[in-house]
Amino acid sequence: xxxxGARFDAQVAELRAEGIRVAALDEGFWLPRxxxxxxxxxLGLAGTAYVARRYWGTDExxxxxxxxxxxxxxxxxxTLPLFLVTYLLVLPTGLTLRAVWEWRGYREHLRIDLEDRxxxxxxxxxxxxxxxxxxxxxxxxxxxxxxxWLCRREEARYRGRRGRRMGSPGDAHT
Numbered sequence: 185x186x187x188x189g190a191r192f193d194a195q196v197a198e199l200r201a202e203g204i205r206v207a208a209l210d211e212g213f214w215l216p217r218x219x220x221x222x223x224x225x226x227l228g229l230a231g232t233a234y235v236a237r238r239y240w241g242t243d244e245x246x247x248x249x250x251x252x253x254x255x256x257x258x259x260x261x262x263t264l265p266l267f268l269v270t271y272l273l274v275l276p277t278g279l280t281l282r283a284v285w286e287w288r289g290y291r292e293h294l295r296i297d298l299e300d301r302x303x304x305x306x307x308x309x310x311x312x313x314x315x316x317x318x319x320x321x322x323x324x325x326x327x328x329x330x331x332x333w334l335c336r337r338e339e340a341r342y343r344g345r346r347g348r349r350m351g352s353p354g355d356a357h358t
Contacts, residue, residue, distance in 0.1 A: 188241060188242050188245075188246065189241035189242075191243075191246050192240065192241045192242065192246045192249065193241070195246055195250065196249070199233060199249070202253075203231070204231065204232070204233055204253055204257075205231055205232040205233070206232070206233050206234075206235070207232050207233075207234050208234065208236065208237040208240065209234040209235055209237070211237065212227075212232070212234055215227075215229070220236050224236070225239055225244065226239075226248035226249070226251060226252040227252060228251075228253065228254070228255030228259070228289070229255075229256075229259070230259070230264055231256060231260070233249055233252040233253045233255075234252065235248045235252065236248075246296070247293055250292040250295075250296065251289040251290065253292075254288050254289045254291070254292055255289055258285060270284075270285070271285050280322070280324050280325075282321060282322065282324045283321075283324035283325040286315070286321060287316075287325075287334065291338050293308055293311070293312060294308060294309075294338050294339060295338075298339065298342050298343075304335060304339050308335075309331075309332060309335045312331060312335060313331045313332060316328075316331045317331065
């Protein structure tokens with residue numbers, strides 16, 4: 185397996201080739217700095233995938249980079265204004281559009297497990313369950329059973345595409 189630093193650097197190069205800017209979260213303009221000050225690992229915004237400097241060259245940074253790049257791709261595909269309005273709009277209705285956007289980012293965590301280990305680790309699933317059902321994201325999908333089902337479904341989808349690398353042309357990051 186490639187070293188964490190080399191893997192992170194390769195991902196940075198791949199994203200830059202795709203036209204996605206990569207920057208340190210704690211060195212960005214005021215919003216990324218504020219987010220970094222709150223302890224966040226990353227932010228995908230307006231064509232840039234930000235990752236906190238302390239995670240650069242680490243496995244955690246690699247995961248965060250892929251997660252945030254998924255958000256940047258969604259902002260390009262669906263437009264930044266639509267992404268921001270639907271991401272920030274919080275209604276007391278259970279499933280929010282924030283959950284949809286975040287699911288698209290958290291799928292990268294599952295895919296990385298599958299690429300690295302050939303399986304999804306239970307702790308990865310539980311980390312995702314905790315993220316979706318905690319106040320950190322505004323309890324965006326507070327039904328752990330549903331989140332676990334989504335994780336199992338994504339693993340099955342990935343296994344069905346074994347001959348193709350996830351994220352390759354034609355995959356459309358859906």
